[in-house]
């Protein structure tokens with residue numbers, strides 16, 4: 001008997017298992033972003049947005065859409081990526097994954113793939129909700145979808161690492177809440193960094209989220225705060241770093257095996 | 259190739275510094291039922307978990323059906339099914355889903371007929387659409403067994419399969435183990451219930467403090483290490499064992515009302531002049547009356563207690 005090169009059945013079993021959790025609670029999963037997005041539009045779009053100037057010729061209400069999508073994409077990707085692997089660790093069912101004929105790469109493809117799928121779906125739901133409030137022309141639709149997927153996969157992978165690292169639910173929440181949320185708010189989700197005083201603009205450039213939101217917004221409106229190539233390069237580099245980290249985690253069995 | 263599992267010089271020291279396995283070497287024969295017997299903390303789970311890929315070894319090698327469990331982990335693991343000691347289940351999954359999931363995870367294509375058969379054999383079919391959290395502990399244990407069998411393994415590990423299990427499940431489990439063996443599945447089970455090993459196993463390995471003390475055919479083990487014991491129920495209590503009986507190394511029990519004589523069950527004690535008949539003769543010569551007498555063959559339990567005791571007694 002020869003070893004199969006890729007455990008297709010194993011990957012699809014995990015992927016479907018993870019997606020089932022999403023579809024079991026499909027209404028909760030979808031209603032939340034729809035309501036949140038609508039609230040943002042009531043507050044930022046109508047109440048505040050009407051008093052705001054256009055940003056680079058884009059109406060403020062439309063300008064915030066990519067940032068809104070990114071905010072959900074970050075939190076959902078990290079949460080789903082981390083929960084998928086943290087939960088079996090927590091309840092002990094991880095024994096089955098560890099004893100299965102499945103390679104680290106296959107496990108990552110399955111868990112991260114499922115987590116990224118969910119957040120891409122949510123991102124598109126937000127876009128659809130937003131387009132009911134404001135008309136949005138997407139300048140580079142293919143690039144937009146490409147970024148959406150790349151960013152979802154990258155942060156789901158990052159979440160996967162967090163899920164392996166975390167020893168408690170508190171630790172699981174600490175990075176999304178204490179790091180990602182502020183970085184997103186300060187990362188130009190709701191403004192162009194050109195609107196900031198010069199000194200703050202420099203500080204902001206140390207915030208990696210700025211680069212991600214900037215390139216995503218470029219795919220919508222054709223304008224970026226920082227060069228698009230730099231943004232893409234940084235995101236890919238972060239993705240590669242996470243991939244290397246996951247490889248090392250599985251190789252050493254860190255936090256997974258005794 | 260007669261060994262299906264070949265373990266050589268396997269060691270494990272946990273990060274805490276606990277040495278759970280001293281170099282252990284063991285060959286499991288194809289198609290046998292092997293019982294790994296040992297007290298709590300002996301290293302049984304550690305050994306199994308290393309073979310199954312849940313714990314990393316500190317040294318040594320393991321081959322499963324000729325495949326190195328680290329280098330050729332895919333082929334090795336496809337052959338192995340594991341029912342772990344602890345009940346770990348996905349509370350919110352249904353029985354059918356979780357068992358089908360296991361089959362896929364182990365790289366096997368869907369086969370609803372086979373899954374149905376496994377569930378029927380374990381009397382889980384009626385519960386196939388029940389959520390696992392609604393099941394009793396015994397039923398959950400059955401689910402774990404079904405998961406382990408879902409990918410048609412040829413090697414099955416059962417880690418303390420009957421700990422905290424009711425009589426019915428225990429009986430079902432032994433029926434299942436026997437019928438799996440008939441199909442050629444090799445079964446390795448751990449237990450600290452000796453009667454279980456005595457009832458089921460072809461061969462027994464005794465492990466204590468990370469060391470394999472003996473590996474023997476069950477019958478040979480009992481013969482080699484088994485003792486017989488003669489008990490005399492006395493009419494009048496004795497305060498001490500008379501000097502005339504010192505040849506036999508007797509014990510006085512039950513407030514002087516019982517005389518115990520333990521002897522090697524394999525060699526013929528009569529040949530040495532210290533047999534039962536000469537003992538009984540001497541007893542009646544001394545005028546010690548007895549109401550009753552019985553002999554008993556020591557069980558595996560006695561053998562086991564002896565072995566483990568002797569092992570710790572040696573100051574290890």
Ligand SMILES: Nc1ncnc2c1ncn2[C@@H]1O[C@H](COP(=O)(O)OP(=O)(O)O)[C@@H](O)[C@H]1O
Nearest residue numbers: 258272274276278297298299300301302303304
């Ligand atoms: N994860 C662990 N970390 C540290 N020590 C452990 C761990 N698991 C088991 N041990 C220790 O290793 C020894 C063997 O344990 P185990 O293999 O579970 O024994 P058994 O299954 O025979 O009861 C025990 O002393 C136990 O405390």
Ligand SMILES: [Mg+2]
Nearest residue numbers: 302303343418
């Ligand atoms: Mg154990």
